Amino acid sequence: MTPTDRRVLLDMAISLDGYVAGPGGQDAGLYDWYFDPPAPSVLIVDELVAQTGAIVIGRGAYGSGDAGGWDDTPYRVPHVVITHRPPTVRPGRVEFVFATDLRQGLELATGAAGSRWVTVGGGADVARQVLAAGLVDELQLHLVPVVIGAGLRLFDGPTGAHRLDPVRVVESIGVTHLRYRLRQPG
Amino acid sequence: MTPTDRRVLLDMAISLDGYVAGPGGQDAGLYDWYFDPPAPSVLIVDELVAQTGAIVIGRGAYGSGDAGGWDDTPYRVPHVVITHRPPTVRPGRVEFVFATDLRQGLELATGAAGSRWVTVGGGADVARQVLAAGLVDELQLHLVPVVIGAGLRLFDGPTGAHRLDPVRVVESIGVTHLRYRLRQPG
Numbered sequence: 001m002t003p004t005d006r007r008v009l010l011d012m013a014i015s016l017d018g019y020v021a022g023p024g025g026q027d028a029g030l031y032d033w034y035f036d037p038p039a040p041s042v043l044i045v046d047e048l049v050a051q052t053g054a055i056v057i058g059r060g061a062y063g064s065g066d067a068g069g070w071d072d073t074p075y076r077v078p079h080v081v082i083t084h085r086p087p088t089v090r091p092g093r094v095e096f097v098f099a100t101d102l103r104q105g106l107e108l109a110t111g112a113a114g115s116r117w118v119t120v121g122g123g124a125d126v127a128r129q130v131l132a133a134g135l136v137d138e139l140q141l142h143l144v145p146v147v148i149g150a151g152l153r154l155f156d157g158p159t160g161a162h163r164l165d166p167v168r169v170v171e172s173i174g175v176t177h178l179r180y181r182l183r184q185p186g
Numbered sequence: 187m188t189p190t191d192r193r194v195l196l197d198m199a200i201s202l203d204g205y206v207a208g209p210g211g212q213d214a215g216l217y218d219w220y221f222d223p224p225a226p227s228v229l230i231v232d233e234l235v236a237q238t239g240a241i242v243i244g245r246g247a248y249g250s251g252d253a254g255g256w257d258d259t260p261y262r263v264p265h266v267v268i269t270h271r272p273p274t275v276r277p278g279r280v281e282f283v284f285a286t287d288l289r290q291g292l293e294l295a296t297g298a299a300g301s302r303w304v305t306v307g308g309g310a311d312v313a314r315q316v317l318a319a320g321l322v323d324e325l326q327l328h329l330v331p332v333v334i335g336a337g338l339r340l341f342d343g344p345t346g347a348h349r350l351d352p353v354r355v356v357e358s359i360g361v362t363h364l365r366y367r368l369r370q371p372g
Contacts, residue, residue: 017341018204145366147348155203162333171355
């Protein structure tokens with residue numbers, strides 16, 4: 001597996017002050033646009049669903065219960081959960097795979113995604129790790145016009161320095177969708 | 187002076203990870219677009235110059251020398267510098283006023299601005315204070331697609347929680363101009 005075979009999209013909703021979750025990891029209203037999307041956001045969501053061949057998430061994003069809360073996701077693709085605490089009960093409608101190591105999880109997801117993208121969808125911890133490890137090819141931020149004042153930041157601790165090339169900006173209602181390509185070092 | 191008489195715009199360039207200056211307060215390339223603006227950014231700069239009736243900045247933004255570095259600013263309006271260390275030498279081409287207190291400085295600027303806006307243009311410290319004090323009416327962020335990884339954040343410490351209404355998004359080259367109106371509490 002060479003780096004060019006892997007296409008990883010980090011996709012997060014983020015507040016104006018840089019938080020991707022509230023203090024307890026809750027979504028803090030950052031995904032309101034997602035659950036009832038205005039017209040421009042429908043295009044973004046549909047594209048994301050169509051492009052995504054596998055999803056990587058953390059244990060918190062998976063859900064607090066054994067079965068998570070993922071029965072109604074529109075993504076009918078493998079979900080790789082990075083966790084040292086795999087649940088004992090698996091939900092039926094979405095395929096979940098549990099991996100203890102981020103790189104191993106990304107390899108699993110890449111294999112499952114085929115020619116489509118691996119989408120890293122949170123939470124903050126997995127997002128930071130994948131960014132700091134230089135494993136992100138594109139970054140999509142759904143910028144929500146709120147200042148939360150507390151919570152979990154996407155950019156916190158060592159993220160490395162990155163230059164990005166804007167791919168597009170889509171202004172919607174209550175959210176601005178920003179997509180960037182990360183320049184690879186060297 | 188009632189609150190409705192004052193119109194305060196907080197205007198800052200910001201990195202994707204939320205920094206408005208590098209670790210030592212340097213601009214970290216965040217204003218490259220400003221000094222040689224691509225076409226869409228020319229409109230933003232021209233509008234800002236036309237709308238601004240007075241500018242409020244911190245001592246760091248004023249400059250390290252007695253005379254600052256402000257001889258070539260396009261703003262021919264009073265500049266209020268919030269500082270406990272007023273310089274002894276004043277530059278000739280731009281009018282500078284020095285105030286030790288933020289609210290006093292804003293009053294001075296509001297009086298000088300007439301029917302135009304008071305633009306708070308940095309540094310990070312003054313920007314945070316004016317935001318935390320609930321004195322900002324509109325926020326313009328010039329979002330630059332870099333991840334710096336260290337420096338001074340706009341949103342750091344107590345900023346309060348705010349909801350904002352998007353005014354517009356202007357996509358330029360190497361920068362996205364975001365303008366918001368802050369909802370007033372109550």
